[in-house]
Amino acid sequence: MENLKELLKNRRSIRKYTEDSISPENVKEILEAALMSPTSKRSLCWEFVVIENPEQLEKLSHCKAQGAKPIAGAKLAIVILADPSKSDVWIEDASIAAILIQLQAEDLGLGSCWIQIRNRLTENGQSAEDYVREMLGIPYGMEVLSIITLGHKNEEKKPFDPDKAQWEKVHIEHW
């Protein structure tokens, strides 16, 4: 287990994965992280679909024109869904669950990448959300935010350098 600062520095988007599977214990830890995430008014508006089947992962990777290829090579993907009728801030609720999945994965030494689905299109102009919804039988009313790909890292990325942090983004007392 890394300390939080190291974890935050080391988490990078990993898009290439080895053939090694993720252990069921690790999958459980990752899903627990999502299920423990905070939601506004404790709405618990999120739901998650876990995909491990390689053929399904390949099909899912066509959910948008660009930027979804890592899904095909991932060992596991978690589709992040939320029910807007349960929370008016479902995007925030679901985003927090998604990033906690990524941080838990990093803490287990695994790589992950956020694949944006909401507001994105497939190659032939269909909404990426509808593509995912139809493919996975997700009921209408549930929104698809993103897909988090997971696997053992097969690429190296430099940790974030805190000296390069953009301190000019921080405003003290007023803009």
Ligand SMILES: Cc1cc2nc3c(=O)[nH]c(=O)nc-3n(C[C@H](O)[C@H](O)[C@H](O)COP(=O)(O)O)c2cc1C
């Ligand atoms: C909201 C959001 C959407 C993203 N969408 C994609 C995506 O569709 N495909 C992808 O490969 N990476 C995606 N990323 C990953 C970003 O490209 C990545 O976080 C950014 O380039 C910084 O790199 P780092 O994560 O290694 O620090 C997304 C990240 C966020 C936060």
